[in-house]
Amino acid sequence: MKRRLKGLFLVFVLCTLTITLCGCTGDKAGEDNSSEITIGIPQDLDDSLDPHVVGSTGSAGTREVLFNVFEGLVKPDSDGNLIPAVASDKTVSEDGKTYTFTLRENVKFHDGSTVTTEDVIYSIERCADASSGEPLVPAFSNIESITAPDEKTIVIQLSEADTEFMAYMTAAIIPKSNADPDKTPIGTGPYMYVSRSPQEEVVLKRFDEYWGEKANIENVTLKIVANADTIATNLNGGAIDMYARVTSAQVAELSDDFEVYEGTMNLVQALYLNNEAEPFNDVKVRQALCYAVDKKALIDMVSEGKGVAIGSSMFPAFGKYYSEELSTYYEKDVDKAKALLAEAGYPDGFSFKITVPSNYQQHIDTAQVVVEQLKEIGVSAEIELIEWDSWLSDVYMGRQYQATVVGVDASNLTARDLLERFSSTASNNFVNFKSDAYDTAFNNAISTADDAKQTEYYKECEEILAAEAANVYIQDLPEYVALNKKYAGYEFYPLYVQDFSKLYIVKE
Numbered sequence: 291m292k293r294r295l296k297g298l299f300l301v302f303v304l305c306t307l308t309i310t311l312c313g314c315t316g317d318k319a320g321e322d323n324s325s326e327i328t329i330g331i332p333q334d335l336d337d338s339l340d341p342h343v344v345g346s347t348g349s350a351g352t353r354e355v356l357f358n359v360f361e362g363l364v365k366p367d368s369d370g371n372l373i374p375a376v377a378s379d380k381t382v383s384e385d386g387k388t389y390t391f392t393l394r395e396n397v398k399f400h401d402g403s404t405v406t407t408e409d410v411i412y413s414i415e416r417c418a419d420a421s422s423g424e425p426l427v428p429a430f431s432n433i434e435s436i437t438a439p440d441e442k443t444i445v446i447q448l449s450e451a452d453t454e455f456m457a458y459m460t461a462a463i464i465p466k467s468n469a470d471p472d473k474t475p476i477g478t479g480p481y482m483y484v485s486r487s488p489q490e491e492v493v494l495k496r497f498d499e500y501w502g503e504k505a506n507i508e509n510v511t512l513k514i515v516a517n518a519d520t521i522a523t524n525l526n527g528g529a530i531d532m533y534a535r536v537t538s539a540q541v542a543e544l545s546d547d548f549e550v551y552e553g554t555m556n557l558v559q560a561l562y563l564n565n566e567a568e569p570f571n572d573v574k575v576r577q578a579l580c581y582a583v584d585k586k587a588l589i590d591m592v593s594e595g596k597g598v599a600i601g602s603s604m605f606p607a608f609g610k611y612y613s614e615e616l617s618t619y620y621e622k623d624v625d626k627a628k629a630l631l632a633e634a635g636y637p638d639g640f641s642f643k644i645t646v647p648s649n650y651q652q653h654i655d656t657a658q659v660v661v662e663q664l665k666e667i668g669v670s671a672e673i674e675l676i677e678w679d680s681w682l683s684d685v686y687m688g689r690q691y692q693a694t695v696v697g698v699d700a701s702n703l704t705a706r707d708l709l710e711r712f713s714s715t716a717s718n719n720f721v722n723f724k725s726d727a728y729d730t731a732f733n734n735a736i737s738t739a740d741d742a743k744q745t746e747y748y749k750e751c752e753e754i755l756a757a758e759a760a761n762v763y764i765q766d767l768p769e770y771v772a773l774n775k776k777y778a779g780y781e782f783y784p785l786y787v788q789d790f791s792k793l794y795i796v797k798e
Contacts, residue, residue: 325795326509327777329788330521330530332649333678334489334514340471341462342417342426351512353701355492357787358510359400360462360477363391363410363444368792370607370703370784372456376405376463376478377444386451386739389459391444398499399465400482407438412466414446424717428710429458429736451739454704480505480791489514494790506779506794516677518651531774534788537651538594541770551771553782556607557697558600558708559653561644561660561762566722567692569642574634576759580620581627582667583660583762592655597765602752603698603708605766607784611705611748616763619756627667639668642692645685648675650696652767657695660762686720697767699786705748706736712755723760 331351336344341360344352363377374380377391397405418430425431432455435447448455468476475483480500484493492512496505515524515533522543524530541550561579563570570576589597598606601616631639646657654675661671671693676684685691700707710716713732714724728751735747756763773780779792 325507326511327507327532327790327793328511328513328530329790330515330524330533331492331512332514332518332535333516335486335492338472339475339483341464341475341477342413343472351492351514353786354788355483355494355512356462356475356477357479358481358494358790359475359479359483360464361479362460362462364456364459366460366703366783366785368781368783368789372460375460376410377459380456380459382456386453387448389446389448389455391446391459393442393444394501395442397478397501398497399478400476400497401465401468402499403465403467405463405465405478407441407444409466410444410463411436411438413463414461417461427458427461429455429706450737452736453739453741453744454706457702457704460702481510489516503791505791507777507790510790516649518649518654525772525774531777532772532780532793534769534771535652535767536770536772537655538596538768538770540651541772544772547774548772549775549778551773551780551782552596553769553771554598554605554607555697555699555767555769556605556703556785557699557766558603558605559597559656559695559697559764559767560603561657561764562694562696562698562721563759563761564689564692564722565724565760566689569634569636569640570692572634573758574630575636575640576762577620578627578630578634578667579664579669579762580759581623581630582669583620583663583764584622585617585764587622588656588659588663589765591659592652593765593768596768599765600763602756602763603712603760604705604748604752607703607766608705608708610745611752613749613752616752616756620759624666631667631669639670641670641672643672643674644693644695645674645676645681645691646695647678647681649678653695653697656764660695689720689722701785703785705745709735709748709751712751712760721761723755723758725754725758728754728758 333351336352341356361375364372365375367373376394376397378394379392381390414436417427418425418433432448432450432452433446434449437445462477464471465476480497481494482497484495486492494510496508513530515521521533521536522540525533526545563576565571585599589595599617601619604612606612644657646653657673664671685694711718712723712728714729731747731750735744738744771780776796777793778796779794781789781792
């Protein structure tokens with residue numbers, strides 16, 4: 291088993307996969323025009339494939355597809371560094387308010403047209419548009435102006451300096467001429483969108499006019515495998531060649547035809563609580579649940595001890611922002627949990643429902659362990675499994691739930707990305723968390739250009755989330771990627787994506 295644990299920093303889109311191929315030449319078979327691979331994903335893509343609309347709320351499979359189809363002025367590499375993409379060069383003024391980008395020569399969109407400054411300005415202004423509420427990219431509300439002094443230069447002027455702004459320049463550059471980005475995604479990435487069969491598959495093709503290093507495999511098919519119980523069967527039977535985020539139990543079922551890569555998911559798995567729904571509108575009840583859950587025992591059972599315990603909405607890949615000490619903020623204490631429940635008016639406990647998306651086995655397994663642990667304090671929980679689309683509409687968007695177990699990540703791997711959702715006015719605050727102290731700390735963080743102070747404020751945000759038990763934080767899950775040995779080249783990124791372009795066929 292190969293182990294690779296990667297570090298930090300940034301991008302734009304996100305989530306899960308699998309692969310098949312045929313035809314081999316050399317150590318890498320990228321020159322074989324008949325090469326293909328089938329990658330398994332846990333659910334169908336979102337209705338919209340518009341990268342600006344999808345953002346951080348898109349499903350795993352959708353964001354993984356878009357990561358390979360679209361690029362920003364910059365993009366992340368597998369080490370978490372921001373490297374030039376559509377822009378070949380970038381500079382930042384001394385006061386941190388002026389960002390200047392030089393467009394790369396002759397970058398092509400998938401429709402054959404050449405990227406222009408007009409396309410870039412259109413794309414960024416579209417993300418900054420606040421006419422329907424907040425901007426699609428909230429950080430873009432800080433943009434004062436975007437200009438093109440010549441046909442190769444873009445100048446972005448900020449109202450205030452922002453130490454995290456470059457991370458948001460991973461936002462996709464799309465052609466202004468595309469009248470239907472929802473259904474016809476056109477980007478500049480190494481793969482181009484070909485077709486889609488709802489609930490069955492999505493087809494991508496290598497973009498041979500790509501400005502950078504061409505993808506090795508010509509054809510990529512993403513096959514929807516919504517039933518987690520059939521993943522190992524699909525892999526062993528050859529229906530799919532790769533699947534990301536398989537469980538340790540599924541790994542044990544795989545034949546010797548597969549290489550299993552191990553990393554971390556770079557997400558915050560938690561029992562997310564609807565802070566407006568009874569009884570979770572009482573902080574003492576939320577704290578009681580935190581004291582009742584034994585994270586170490588849970589991680590041992592669900593992740594064979596390989597998950598990383600966390601205590602707030604931040605995971606280790608964020609380095610300086612991550613507060614390891616918060617992982618032990620609540621140690622299991624049944625007596626304290628029962629006392630808090632009694633103080634809140636629930637001396638005999640209560641019952642509630644945990645709504646879990648049915649296509650993520652790790653979250654189902656976690657919910658089952660949580661249910662058993664809560665019994666010790668007299669709390670009875672029932673698991674309700676629903677399809678991903680229903681989870682998005684009912685839980686995430688509709689907020690019609692009591693509790694759920696999922697993993698939340700950051701599309702740009704900025705601390706702001708993870709923590710902004712808990713601001714009281716954030717549209718994606720699906721747990722309905724409200725705290726004046728939190729709002730103050732968060733606003734202080736995004737208002738300062740002093741990196742040390744910003745880090746301090748973000749850590750204050752994390753401490754408030756822990757102290758007020760916004761959720762029952764559990765772990766950053768281990769990630770296992772099963773790849774048929776006919777292929778190689780898989781690389782982990784410090785975010786929730788898959789890079790198809792690095793995969794290649796191994797010489798037979």
